[in-house]
Amino acid sequence: xxxxxxxxxxxxxxxxxxxxxxxxxxxxxxxxxxxxxxxxxxxxxxxxxxxxxxxxxxxxxxxxxxxxxxxxxxxxxxxxxxxxxxxxxxxxxxxxxxxxxxxxxxxxxxxxxxxxxxxxxxxxxxxxxxxxxxxxxxxxxxxxxxxxxxxxxxxxxxxxxxxxxxxxxxxxxxxxxxxxxxxxxxxxxxxxxxxxxxxxxxxxxxxxxxxxxxxxxxxxxxxxxxxxxxxxxxxxxxxxxxxxxxxxxxxxxxxxxxxxxxxxxxxxxxxxxxxxxxxxxxxxx
Numbered sequence: 635x636x637x638x639x640x641x642x643x644x645x646x647x648x649x650x651x652x653x654x655x656x657x658x659x660x661x662x663x664x665x666x667x668x669x670x671x672x673x674x675x676x677x678x679x680x681x682x683x684x685x686x687x688x689x690x691x692x693x694x695x696x697x698x699x700x701x702x703x704x705x706x707x708x709x710x711x712x713x714x715x716x717x718x719x720x721x722x723x724x725x726x727x728x729x730x731x732x733x734x735x736x737x738x739x740x741x742x743x744x745x746x747x748x749x750x751x752x753x754x755x756x757x758x759x760x761x762x763x764x765x766x767x768x769x770x771x772x773x774x775x776x777x778x779x780x781x782x783x784x785x786x787x788x789x790x791x792x793x794x795x796x797x798x799x800x801x802x803x804x805x806x807x808x809x810x811x812x813x814x815x816x817x818x819x820x821x822x823x824x825x826x827x828x829x830x831x832x833x834x835x836x837x838x839x840x841x842x843x844x845x846x847x848x849x850x851x852x853x854x855x856x857x858x859x860x861x862x863x864x865x866x867x868x869x870x871x872x873x874x875x876x877x878x879x880x881x882x883x884x885x886x887x888x889x890x891x892x893x894x895x896x897x898x899x900x901x902x903x904x905x906x907x908x909x910x911x912x913x914x915x916x917x918x919x
Contacts, residue, residue: 636855637856637858637859637860640852640853640855640856641853641856641860641868643849643852644849644850644852644853644856645868645869645871645872645875646875647844647845647846647848647849647850647852647853648845648849648853648869648872648876649726649872649875649876649879650841650844650845650849650879651713651841651845651846651849652717652722652725652726652729652872652876652879652880653722653876653879653880653883653884654837654838654840654841654845655669655713655714655717655837655841656717656720656721656722656725656880656884657722657837657883657884658833658834658837658838659714659717659718660884661833662829663831663833663834663837664829664830664831664833664834664835664837664838665824665827665828665829665830666714666715666717666718667714667715667820667821667824667827667828668824668828668829668830668834668838669714669834669837669838669841670710670711670713670714670817670820671817671820671821672830672835672838672839672842673710673714673838673841673842673846674707674710674810674813674814674817674842674846675814675817675842676838676839676842676843676847677810677842677843677846677847678807678810678811678813678814678847679843680842680843680844680847680848681803681806681807681810681811681847681848681851682807682810682811684803684807685803685804685807688803693807694804694808695808695811696808697801697804697805697807697808698804698805698806698807698808698809698811698812699795699808699809699812700812701795702792702795702796702805702809702812703808703809703810703811703812703813703816704816705788705789705791705792705795706788706792706809706810706813707813707816707817708784708785708788709785709788709789709792710785710813710846711820712781712782712784712785712788713725713729713781713782713785715781716728716778716779716781716782716785717778718778719774719775719777719778720774720775720778720779720782721774721880721884721886721892722876722877722879722880722884722886723873723874723876723877723878723880723886723888723892723896724766724774724892725774725778725782725876726872726873726875726876726877727766727873727877727892727895727896727899727900728763728766728774728779728782728783728786729782729785729786729789729872729873730786730869730870730872730873731759731762731763731786731873731899731903732782732783732785732786732787732790733786733787733789733790733793733869734759734790734869734870734903734906735756735759735786735790735903736786736787736790736791737790737793737794738752738756738903738906740790740791740794748906749909751905751909752905752906752909754902754905755901755902755903755904755905755906755909756902756903756906757902758898758901758902758905759898759899759900759901759902759903759906760902761898761902762894762895762896762897762898762899762900762901762902763895763899765891765894765895765898766891766892766895766899767779768891792809793853793857793865796853796854796857797857797865799854799855799857799858802851802852802853802854802855802857802858803851803854803855805854806847806850806851806854807847807851810847867903867904867908870900870903870904873896873900874896874900877892877896
């Protein structure tokens with residue numbers, strides 16, 4: 635029962651990050667840099683405290699990796715700045731669309747071959763993102779799209795790095811801890827634009843400690859019992875949850891363009907995942 639519960643919690647946490655970040659930035663409760671900094675630092679404090687509590691004051695600094703920390707920081711920083719100009723659902727769609735594309739491309743680089751139906755699924759998914767970018771009153775900004783694309787690629791690599799983690803909580807805590815030098819650099823370069831209200835601080839703290847720190851540790855725990863295909867497919871629910879969250883908390887609307895684009899992107903990637911899962915099943919017989 636742990637894996638389904640962990641998975642549900644993690645997916646809700648992922649959507650929660652989009653909702654919290656967009657809500658904070660849309661209302662100008664905090665600037666994007668400060669949101670990122672507080673999110674990461676609060677995640678570090680929360681995770682290290684939990685690990686030390688569970689291990690009677692001891693902390694093993696050898697877990698995690700600097701590369702994973704770089705992916706984590708890159709994901710969070712570009713995520714925050716992208717949400718200055720993107721709606722909640724649109725941002726989550728671009729993010730997780732490129733998460734899946736990244737994971738599929740990594741599989742290709744490792745020597746896996748795609749079937750014709752899988753190539754068709756990728757083409758459908760990219761057509762959905764293309765429709766989203768067509769000139770219209772609701773088209774996302776190009777800069778926001780690029781930033782969220784980078785964020786999605788970084789999160790894809792971070793997810794792949796966590797597959798098979800022996801100690802998800804400790805590994806996540808160490809990854810967060812290793813982002814501190816990068817956080818210091820971000821503060822240095824954006825000090826003049828700092829703007830933090832009480833509401834913004836609380837939103838960033840919640841995102842850092844609960845929906846990021848705890849959420850990612852739980853996700854790493856769930857990944858131990860999920861295949862890459864299952865993990866990829868399950869994350870396709872996040873843009874849908876985030877879009878409805880944007881409607882409820884940020885007064886956003888689900889446009890026809892977003893609906894069509896989402897259907898194509900999620901449907902295309904789901905087609906890839908189903909085809910790959912069938913291929914794995916047939917190979918095991």
